[in-house]
Amino acid sequence: MHPWLRCAVVCGLLMCNSATKNNELRFHLSIPKAIAAQEERRLAGDAAAPAPVLILHGLEFGANEGFKIELLGEAKPGGSPVSLAVTGVVGHPQRTPQLPLRKIDLPVPLNDAAAQLLANHTEVTIIVHFDHVDPDRPPVKIDSIYFSTPAKE
Amino acid sequence: MSMNRRTFIREFTFTIGSATMCFWLESESAWGQGGPECTLPAARATTWVPSEPKVLKRFSTTEMDQPAHAAALAKYREAICKIRALPANDVIGWDKQIAQHCLSCAPSKPDNIHFSQYFLPWHRAFLYSLERILRKLSGDDDLRLMYWNWETDRTVPAIYTKANQCLFYQNRGFQGLSPADVNVQPLLTTATWAQFGGGGSGQTGAAFGGPHANVHDAFNGDMSDLQFSPRDPIFYAHHGNIDRLWSSWVKAGHANPDFGQAKVYFYDEDRKFRSLLLNELRDERKLGYEYSSLMSPRFRIPVRNFALALNHALVQPDPETHRKIVTEAAETRTLVVHNIKGLEKFPTSNTFAIFGDKDPKVGTTAEDDPEFLGMVATVKAGGKVLGGPLTAALDLTPKLAHVLSKDKKSFRLSIAPIDRQTGKTTAPAIPLEAEKVALVE
Numbered sequence A: 001m002h003p004w005l006r007c008a009v010v011c012g013l014l015m016c017n018s019a020t021k022n023n024e025l026r027f028h029l030s031i032p033k034a035i036a037a038q039e040e041r042r043l044a045g046d047a048a049a050p051a052p053v054l055i056l057h058g059l060e061f062g063a064n065e066g067f068k069i070e071l072l073g074e075a076k077p078g079g080s081p082v083s084l085a086v087t088g089v090v091g092h093p094q095r096t097p098q099l100p101l102r103k104i105d106l107p108v109p110l111n112d113a114a115a116q117l118l119a120n121h122t123e124v125t126i127i128v129h130f131d132h133v134d135p136d137r138p139p140v141k142i143d144s145i146y147f148s149t150p151a152k153e
Numbered sequence B: 001m002s003m004n005r006r007t008f009i010r011e012f013t014f015t016i017g018s019a020t021m022c023f024w025l026e027s028e029s030a031w032g033q034g035g036p037e038c039t040l041p042a043a044r045a046t047t048w049v050p051s052e053p054k055v056l057k058r059f060s061t062t063e064m065d066q067p068a069h070a071a072a073l074a075k076y077r078e079a080i081c082k083i084r085a086l087p088a089n090d091v092i093g094w095d096k097q098i099a100q101h102c103l104s105c106a107p108s109k110p111d112n113i114h115f116s117q118y119f120l121p122w123h124r125a126f127l128y129s130l131e132r133i134l135r136k137l138s139g140d141d142d143l144r145l146m147y148w149n150w151e152t153d154r155t156v157p158a159i160y161t162k163a164n165q166c167l168f169y170q171n172r173g174f175q176g177l178s179p180a181d182v183n184v185q186p187l188l189t190t191a192t193w194a195q196f197g198g199g200g201s202g203q204t205g206a207a208f209g210g211p212h213a214n215v216h217d218a219f220n221g222d223m224s225d226l227q228f229s230p231r232d233p234i235f236y237a238h239h240g241n242i243d244r245l246w247s248s249w250v251k252a253g254h255a256n257p258d259f260g261q262a263k264v265y266f267y268d269e270d271r272k273f274r275s276l277l278l279n280e281l282r283d284e285r286k287l288g289y290e291y292s293s294l295m296s297p298r299f300r301i302p303v304r305n306f307a308l309a310l311n312h313a314l315v316q317p318d319p320e321t322h323r324k325i326v327t328e329a330a331e332t333r334t335l336v337v338h339n340i341k342g343l344e345k346f347p348t349s350n351t352f353a354i355f356g357d358k359d360p361k362v363g364t365t366a367e368d369d370p371e372f373l374g375m376v377a378t379v380k381a382g383g384k385v386l387g388g389p390l391t392a393a394l395d396l397t398p399k400l401a402h403v404l405s406k407d408k409k410s411f412r413l414s415i416a417p418i419d420r421q422t423g424k425t426t427a428p429a430i431p432l433e434a435e436k437v438a439l440v441e
Helices: A003-011 A033-043 A113-118 B005-016 B067-085 B094-104 B119-138 B210-218 B234-251 B319-327 B397-403
Strands: A014-021 A024-030 A053-061 A067-074 A082-089 A102-109 A123-131 A144-148 B056-058 B263-267 B273-277 B289-291 B305-311 B314-316 B334-341 B351-356 B372-377 B392-395 B411-417 B433-440
Touching: A024 A144, A033 A113, A053 A067, A053 A082, A067 A102, A067 A113, A067 B210, A082 A102, A082 A113, A082 B210, B067 B094, B067 B119, B094 B119, B119 B234, B119 B263, B210 B234, B234 B289, B305 B319, B334 B372, B351 B397
Parallel strands: B056 B289
Antiparallel strands: A014 A024, A024 A123, A053 A102, A053 A144, A067 A082, A067 A123, B263 B273, B305 B314, B305 B433, B314 B411, B334 B392, B334 B433, B351 B372, B351 B411, B372 B392
């Protein structure tokens, strides 16, 4: 495991996750201080501050299965969700994921809207919304999500 | 040269050790399993080191559709026709291009190149080898691939949609792309290769998701198939832009990794089986091409704070500051006047209007005056004006032309008390004195 990954596992504490709809997962995350500070810098116009990266850890899908993933953020549970990124996996929708199943870690850098949501905050709710998924497919699984915080070399 | 499976695996293991590039490891056993589009003959690889005599531009599909590139587009299209016409078992034919991708992306492969840091270099080699084959087939050594800049052109390029020509492909159900689907900005600022390009097997890079996956999936046809997407000629223009994204990420100040002894294998234009170190792929100019333009991180414009000299109410920027203010655009411009002095001359007033280059008469309606810059107020409590420093922040965005311009190098500030109800000045204006003045953008 990379040093930055180890650090991220520690820093990006996963507080809870719950499936609300068949095509949606909700995660309540603590925001590592380094990420909140980085987003403050982005908000202030610091050109050198990188975009925060969320890792979808253990994203599981079928062989040659594809779908779209939108990440949304809520400052407070039940608040208005803001779109933070659109990503995906290349392939076709599958009613039953074909074997062998594949598990990957997918990093997702977040857009500028994340700065408002994460700067000066300690917690955030992330909604992982799956699109172009067969309606009869069992829910897509993710082990956890966390913020990647590169460790200093 | 042919070889048996055991020899091939030994050769492979010797060359890359435990690295996860097992490109074609199963090539012999794959014969007959997926048809010509998923089988390749094994052979002994010889090392290949890129040595390109010239660096030429890969242009966008939009640029290639312009009259200035008509001849180059015709050559490219003709070369695609030629490769598509080669026999199915020709190792450099169209089916074998698809087979290269198919074999490296088979669902049964635990080390599928899409889900590790080999995603970007493998596809760069794939495109480069195709480019050299097309150069040979066309007899034009200046031929280069092109890229589809979907960040600015979110429809399938017209040169790929006209029927009855070799860039056309039938099995497309293009569903459109949104700006969010192709937003490269967060990718360009990812800090590390592990985040951007990926790591070991299963440690996918962000470059695999985002626009790469979204554009593939938007086609709802063969382009959406992880193994067989190279059937569609648009694949190579799409991956040209993914390759350009990698070049842009490096140009934005990020470092490529050391891929060590990891290699990629392919058949060259002379049908010889070759191995190429991934480290040779880190600089596209070594491969004889560069992109006609790169993606640029669009950072927010940092706040700029111009300190302006203030001398007896005369605000006078130095020549360089003046040049920047009048020649460089800004979304907002605010004049900040810190710690205004002399207001004790108006002991009963707590609201003041600030003017530029004007001493308004008593009774002037401030808001109607073109030289009016803004208002500032102190706090009144118990019939008394509370003292303390007073700083004004005046939005000059729409009024800047009255304040400073190419020919106007300075301006005077004056301040007058106004009646808050009527908005009219109640005393003659006096020159404004303050601790300092700045223009903030």
